[in-house]
Each structure stands twice: as C-alpha cells, then as structure tokens.
Amino acid sequence: MNIRDIETFQAAIPLKKQFKTALRTVTIAESVVVKVTCDNGVIGFGEAPPTHVITGDSLASVDYMLTEVFKPLLIGESLLYREQLFEKIQTAAVGNTSAKAALDMALYDCIAQQARMPLAxxxxxxxxxxxxxxxxxxxxxxxxxxxxxxxxxxxxxxxxxxxxxxxxxxxxxxxxxxxxxxxxxxxxxxxxxxxxxxxxxxxxxxxxxxxxxxxxxxxxxxxxxxxxxxxxxxxxxxxxxxxxxxxxxxxxxxxxxxxxxxxxxxxxxxxxxxxxxxxxxxxxxxxxxxxxxxxxxxxxxxxxxxxxxxxxxxxxxxxxxxxxxxxxxxxxxxxxxxxxxxxxxxxxxxxxxxxxxxxxxxxxx
CATH class of the missing domain: 3.20.20.120 (Enolase-like C-terminal domain)
Known part of the structure; x- marks a missing residue:
C-alpha cells in the first residue's frame, strides 16, 4: 500500500460564540485539511488549524509544508514501513508540528483502514x-x-x-x-x-x-x-x-x-x-x-x-x-x-x- 497523492484544502467554519482565552480570541475555525490517497484506493484525512500564539503555525505555513516539503518526500512510499514514514516527517523540518500532525493522522487513518480496525x-x-x-x-x-x-x-x-x-x-x-x-x-x-x-x-x-x-x-x-x-x-x-x-x-x-x-x-x-x-x-x-x-x-x-x-x-x-x-x-x-x-x-x-x-x-x- 503506497502513497499515491497528498492533497490540501482550506476550511473555515464560524463559531457559535466568540472563544476567548488569555492568549487569543477566535470567531472562525480555520483549518488546512489534508487528504492522503493510496494506490489501493484507501483514503485518509487529517487537519491542522493555525494557532500562531501556541504552535507558531499559520494556514500558509501548514499548506506549504504539506504540499512543498512532505508531499515530494512521501509520494510512492509504502505505509507498510510506517516507522520510516514518521521518521521522515519528524526529521524533514524543525517545528511545524501542526502540519506534521495533519499528515500523521491521515496516514494513521489509512493504516488502520488497511488493518480493518478502528484507529483506537x-x-x-x-x-x-x-x-x-x-x-x-x-x-x-x-x-x-x-x-x-x-x-x-x-x-x-x-x-x-x-x-x-x-x-x-x-x-x-x-x-x-x-x-x-x-x-x-x-x-x-x-x-x-x-x-x-x-x-x-x-x-x-x-x-x-x-x-x-x-x-x-x-x-x-x-x-x-x-x-x-x-x-x-x-x-x-x-x-x-x-x-x-x-x-x-x-x-x-x-x-x-x-x-x-x-x-x-x-x-x-x-x-x-x-x-x-x-x-x-x-x-x-x-x-x-x-x-x-x-x-x-x-x-x-x-x-x-x-x-x-x-x-x-x-x-x-x-x-x-x-x-x-x-x-x-x-x-x-x-x-x-x-x-x-x-x-x-x-x-x-x-x-x-x-x-x-x-x-x-x-x-x-
């Protein structure tokens, strides 16, 4: 089971009420959605919201990492060697934890589907x-x-x-x-x-x-x-x-x-x-x-x-x-x-x- 494609989309959903903390106020939930497609037809999803004040990530940085860094690195790679995949993701860049998380969860989605088990x-x-x-x-x-x-x-x-x-x-x-x-x-x-x-x-x-x-x-x-x-x-x-x-x-x-x-x-x-x-x-x-x-x-x-x-x-x-x-x-x-x-x-x-x-x-x- 090899990775055939990695696609990204940007999503934005309004909140019912402003969300306020000591660090920020949020009115719209923005996110980069990632879709991983495998050569056997299995599809996995992940996402990364931009949380500048905590992770330092933005919509632009997340999308760039997924499409310009991780995608060329992982296309054609086998999910059967997942430790190698996750090592590549972690060592490809310092920080950028939200982009890494989005791809990570999409890959785990694919792997668990292939194993025919709920991820939990x-x-x-x-x-x-x-x-x-x-x-x-x-x-x-x-x-x-x-x-x-x-x-x-x-x-x-x-x-x-x-x-x-x-x-x-x-x-x-x-x-x-x-x-x-x-x-x-x-x-x-x-x-x-x-x-x-x-x-x-x-x-x-x-x-x-x-x-x-x-x-x-x-x-x-x-x-x-x-x-x-x-x-x-x-x-x-x-x-x-x-x-x-x-x-x-x-x-x-x-x-x-x-x-x-x-x-x-x-x-x-x-x-x-x-x-x-x-x-x-x-x-x-x-x-x-x-x-x-x-x-x-x-x-x-x-x-x-x-x-x-x-x-x-x-x-x-x-x-x-x-x-x-x-x-x-x-x-x-x-x-x-x-x-x-x-x-x-x-x-x-x-x-x-x-x-x-x-x-x-x-x-x-």
Whole structure:
C-alpha cells in the first residue's frame, strides 16, 4: 500500500460564540485539511488549524509544508514501513508540528483502514467510552456563570474554565460566581494559558482552596518555558497542576517528569506533531505514574476524531477536552465521532470512520 497523492484544502467554519482565552480570541475555525490517497484506493484525512500564539503555525505555513516539503518526500512510499514514514516527517523540518500532525493522522487513518480496525483499537484499544468537558470562555464573572449553567443544562458534568486574562482577584471572582451558580456536583478545572506568574498563581490557587471552590486541576499557570516556576506552583499548592504548552515533544515531557514540575500532562496532537509522538509522551508519563489529558485547539471534527481515537487507546489518558466541534456553527464531515451530551461515540468504523468532507466550508486551491 503506497502513497499515491497528498492533497490540501482550506476550511473555515464560524463559531457559535466568540472563544476567548488569555492568549487569543477566535470567531472562525480555520483549518488546512489534508487528504492522503493510496494506490489501493484507501483514503485518509487529517487537519491542522493555525494557532500562531501556541504552535507558531499559520494556514500558509501548514499548506506549504504539506504540499512543498512532505508531499515530494512521501509520494510512492509504502505505509507498510510506517516507522520510516514518521521518521521522515519528524526529521524533514524543525517545528511545524501542526502540519506534521495533519499528515500523521491521515496516514494513521489509512493504516488502520488497511488493518480493518478502528484507529483506537489499532493503537491499543483501552477505553470503550470517553466523556468530554466543555470550555467556559473568559468573560465577566456573571456571563461566565450563565454560560457554565447553560453547559451543565446541556449535560456536561465537567467544565474547563479559562482564566489568566486579567487581575488574579477577577479570576477568583469568576470561579466564585461559577461555583455559586452551578453548585458542588460539577467538576471545575481551570486553564490559565500561561497567564499568571509563579507567585501569583500560588496566591490565586491558595485563595480558591481556602474558599472551598473545589478545583479539580489547574492547567499551565505559568509561561511555557518556566519549568522552575511550574514546579514552584506544583510544590506549593494542593490542587493538581497540569503542564500544557510546556510539553510539545517527548523530550519536553521527559524534563517535566524528571523535575516533577507538574502532576499531569495535557497532550495535543497539534503540539506533538501527531499521534506517533503523542504515543511516546503517553507511554513515558505512564512509566512515571502520571495521568494525561488529551486536548485540542479550535479544530473541526477531523482533528478531534483523531485525538479521541488516540485518547481512547491509552490507559493513562483519563481526561478529555474535545468540545471544539460543539462550538462550531456546522459540521465539516460526514462520519467520525458523534456526541450525545458529553459522551463521545467513536463509531466503530475502520480508521477514523470519515466518509466525506462537506464542501460548503472548504476552499480548494
């Protein structure tokens, strides 16, 4: 089974509501979709959204890497030697993790289809069902409390709340308002997106602990490069701390794990460069007895389907942040995962189970 063609398309789908974090505001989900066609007719899909403030990738850079670098390198190559393929992808360029991830997931889609297995089973087959959280975007305390209540009404029992954009006292007020609104039965996890410094993070977290706000975990409280600061927060608070932007590669994960700089790791395919590298991070974390969450950028159901299959395959992936498609005004694909409230059904089809990409939101270059 050899690679016959690699094609790219650009897609753009409006969000139902602005998505705001400490790093950016998003109103439209843009993405580069990649389609890999094999000589036996098997077709695999992947995608890469541009997330300049995290990965440094843009629509133009992703498309260039896929069409001008990876395509000439991989056309005619056999998927039966996948370790060689993924090594070529990783060593062909420094960085460019989103473009690598898009191609990686499309290749895994093809490989699992050829094996006649859903990708989750091909990768390990551990979890049968997974449940996503829903993200509360950064706004005023009152608006965030109203949004949180709506998501709980929609069937979500875990909320991921964005903080880190304003003063610490404002963040504490946000969480107080949300907890008062939704009660004590709903899990709240926070994501500061690098918005605090180490001492400020400890101050904020201790305040929330003293107020009994019952926070499940705090994600990336400090700058990505500040591993000493991350460790300081981890060592000086009782609430579990999760590394996100601090971990792109297996080497990054190794440093965080060796330092005991965080209690948990958030794996995202757009950071790791795809499933092949993400598997290494998950296995390394498992050796250290550390659980992982698998999250995403603002992606369509193509990328989230790939991430969900990876997450369901690993025993130490215990948390899931796959709400992005639910934020979009429409669906880009036919097939893939399906949602019932917070529950995600992988579908049971071979590969990613993607039948078609709808053309309404796709521009063919």
């Amino acid at each position: 089973q091909f990768l390990g087959g551990y979890h049968e069902t997974i449940e996503t959280d829903y993200t509360v975007s950064v706004n005023s305390p009152g608006e965030m409390a109203e949004d949180a209540q709506q998501y709980v009404n929609d069937g979500f029992s875990v909320l991921k709340v964005k903080v880190g954009k304003d003063l610490i006292k404002t963040d504490v007020a946000r969480i107080q308002a949300i907890r008062e609104q939704i009660g004590s039965d709903v899990f709240i996890r926070l994501d500061a997106n690098q918005g605090w410094d180490a001492k400020g993070a400890v101050k904020a977290i201790r305040q929330m602990e003293d107020l009994g706000l019952d926070i499940e975990l705090i994600e990336q409280p400090v700058k990505a490069h500040d591993l000493e600061g991350l460790k300081y927060v981890t060592d000086h608070t009782d609430t579990p701390i999760m590394a996100d932007e601090s971990v792109f590669s297996p080497m990054d994960a190794k440093r965080v794990l060796e330092m005991r700089a965080a209690d948990l790791i958030n794996i995202k395919l757009m950071k790791t460069g795809g499933i092949h590298q993400a598997l290494k991070i998950a296995k390394l974390a498992q050796i250290y007895g550390v659980d992982c969450m698998v999250g995403s950028m603002i992606e369509t159901k193509i990328g989230i389907t790939a991430a969900a299959h990876f997450a369901a395959s690993q025993p130490n992936v215990t948390r899931y942040d796959f709400d992005a498609p639910l934020m979009l005004a429409d669906d880009l694909i036919e097939g893939g995962i399906t949602y019932k409230g917070s529950s995600i059904d992988l579908g049971g089809k071979t590969g990613l189970g993607i039948k078609a990409v709808h053309q309404d939101y796709v521009r063919i270059d």
